[in-house]
Amino acid sequence: MPEGWVWDETLFSGAAPYYLRGRLPYPDALHDVFQAATRLEGAPRLIDVGCGPGIVALALADLFAEVVGVDPDAAMLAEAERLAVARGVANATWVRMRAEELPAGLGPFRYATFAQSFHWMDREVVAKLIFDMLEPGGAFVHVNGVVADPPPAPAMPFPPPPDAAIQELVSSYLGLVRRAGQGHLRHGTPGDEWGVLRRAGYRPARVALVPGRRVLEASIEDIVAMVFSASGTAPHLFGDRLPAFEAELRALLQAASDHGRFSRWQGDIQLDIYERP
Numbered sequence: 233m234p235e236g237w238v239w240d241e242t243l244f245s246g247a248a249p250y251y252l253r254g255r256l257p258y259p260d261a262l263h264d265v266f267q268a269a270t271r272l273e274g275a276p277r278l279i280d281v282g283c284g285p286g287i288v289a290l291a292l293a294d295l296f297a298e299v300v301g302v303d304p305d306a307a308m309l310a311e312a313e314r315l316a317v318a319r320g321v322a323n324a325t326w327v328r329m330r331a332e333e334l335p336a337g338l339g340p341f342r343y344a345t346f347a348q349s350f351h352w353m354d355r356e357v358v359a360k361l362i363f364d365m366l367e368p369g370g371a372f373v374h375v376n377g378v379v380a381d382p383p384p385a386p387a388m389p390f391p392p393p394p395d396a397a398i399q400e401l402v403s404s405y406l407g408l409v410r411r412a413g414q415g416h417l418r419h420g421t422p423g424d425e426w427g428v429l430r431r432a433g434y435r436p437a438r439v440a441l442v443p444g445r446r447v448l449e450a451s452i453e454d455i456v457a458m459v460f461s462a463s464g465t466a467p468h469l470f471g472d473r474l475p476a477f478e479a480e481l482r483a484l485l486q487a488a489s490d491h492g493r494f495s496r497w498q499g500d501i502q503l504d505i506y507e508r509p
């Protein structure tokens with residue numbers, strides 16, 4: 233878990249309604265790359281751990297007999313349910329719990345996906361729990377962003393979001409150290425997934441690249457959602473100063489944008505596929 237952090241159910245409190253709009257989307261190619269890189273014969277089941285609003289589970293649902301999303305945040309799961317209905321996905325179920333409380337009688341799975349979530353968990357515990365839930369030959373799939381510089385200015389028609397100015401405004405409300413849940417500070421994000429997964433018995437990763445590079449247009453509304461979708465700037469952290477913060481944020485974005493528009497850069501992602509022998 234991030235150093236100095238203990239589990240806190242307020243971690244993403246208030247973020248769910250902003251999540252889909254504010255986060256960079258996963259590349260459309262995720263579905264086809266996942267399909268090509270995995271074995272999906274029979275009636276496989278997927279568990280998406282730390283599923284949030286279910287974006288990965290829903291994107292892959294047609295490849296599986298059943299997908300199960302697990303997350304402790306009730307508002308995230310309500311959003312997942314809403315999206316499943318909107319997209320006509322009928323084979324998804326959503327279970328409110330922490331990954332550390334698995335297996336919870338959920339049965340065997342062919343694949344387990346972790347997208348921007350494993351770092352929040354007690355990774356040694358969860359890696360072993362999932363190992364025992366996977367079919368032999370199944371895999372733990374870590375969905376990773378690949379960091380790449382944005383293209384030069386001509387490809388980005390609008391200014392980028394003013395990250396430094398946003399951070400300065402956030403710090404003036406919340407202090408300099410990044411917050412994670414009520415009353416907790418966060419010092420960095422743990423890395424070295426392979427060390428954790430090796431100890432749990434998985435094979436070394438096969439890597440599948442999901443091409444995603446493209447320039448996306450974002451409105452002021454999208455950037456406000458980006459800020460509120462992040463754990464370190466989730467709405468609950470601002471308490472009764474939330475309206476004042478939001479007003480200042482909007483004024484800052486208005487001043488920094490070109491007719492209220494920004495360009496955001498979406499990079500590639502990669503799937504690190506760690507098989508259970």
Ligand SMILES: C[S@@+](CC[C@H](N)C(=O)[O-])C[C@H]1O[C@@H](n2cnc3c(N)ncnc32)[C@H](O)[C@@H]1O
Nearest residue numbers: 282283284287303305330331347348349352353
């Ligand atoms: C950054 S969001 C990622 C959501 C989704 N996987 C995605 O990629 O869009 C992280 C999610 O992990 C969940 N989470 C945090 N700690 C968790 C834990 N111990 N067990 C399960 N989920 C957890 C949070 O509630 C949040 O919904």
